[in-house]
Amino acid sequence: MRDRARHPRRRARLYQGPPPRRQKGHAHGRTVQPHRRHRRGPGPGARHHQARPVIRLPDPFFRTIADEAEDAYPMECCGLFVGRRKDAGDDVLITRVQPSPNVAGGDRRGSFLVDAKIQFDMMRELGDGPEQIVGHYHSHPDHPPRPSDRDKQSVYYPDHVWVIIGVEDGHAGEIAAYLFDHAADQFQQVDIVTGNPGN
Secondary structure (H helix, E strand, O other), X not given: OOOOOOOOOOXXXXXXXXXXXXXXOOOOOOOOOOOOEEOOOOOOOOOOOOOOOEEEEEHHHHHHHHHHHHHHOOOOOEEEEEEEEHHHOOOEEEEEEEEEOEOOOOOOOOOOOEOHHHHHHHHHHHOOOOXXXXXXXXXXXXXXXXXXXXXXXXXXXXXXXXXXXXXXXXXXXXXXXXXXXXOOOEEEEEEEEEEOOOO
């Protein structure tokens, strides 16, 4: 496990403007645990009197993210999610994953930045259609998939989903999803469901 003092956790400067582009392959021959339904307790930032939001991530997209994370190791990978929200609520169905080069300056083992051109091009392509950019993903090399204080400082798109995948010694591991709770001024972990689109 890397010494966190030597490698300050994530300067996860979220994409700040227009969108990016670069695609990689799917999972190859290794076993990754998608943890079919990730349920945690609501925590202090949970939204009261509401059902916990659910992020639905079809298996092919999970495998793409896992591959990206392993290929980028020991650096962080990153990319965008396209999808739609159910009944204007917090539940999100991911319908597309757009990998991006990590264009962060400095040490990319603890920071990420989605290419602004990819984000801009994606926004222009989607226009006012039913599907929009709904969030992003990035990896945590040799660290658990939990947002840091620096992540919190990078919440430029407050309604977007944050998905983080841990990578240990080059192997993709646990994946977790978060939304930012404005009332509590902190991230709220939410359920992420992997599986086939119809599940």
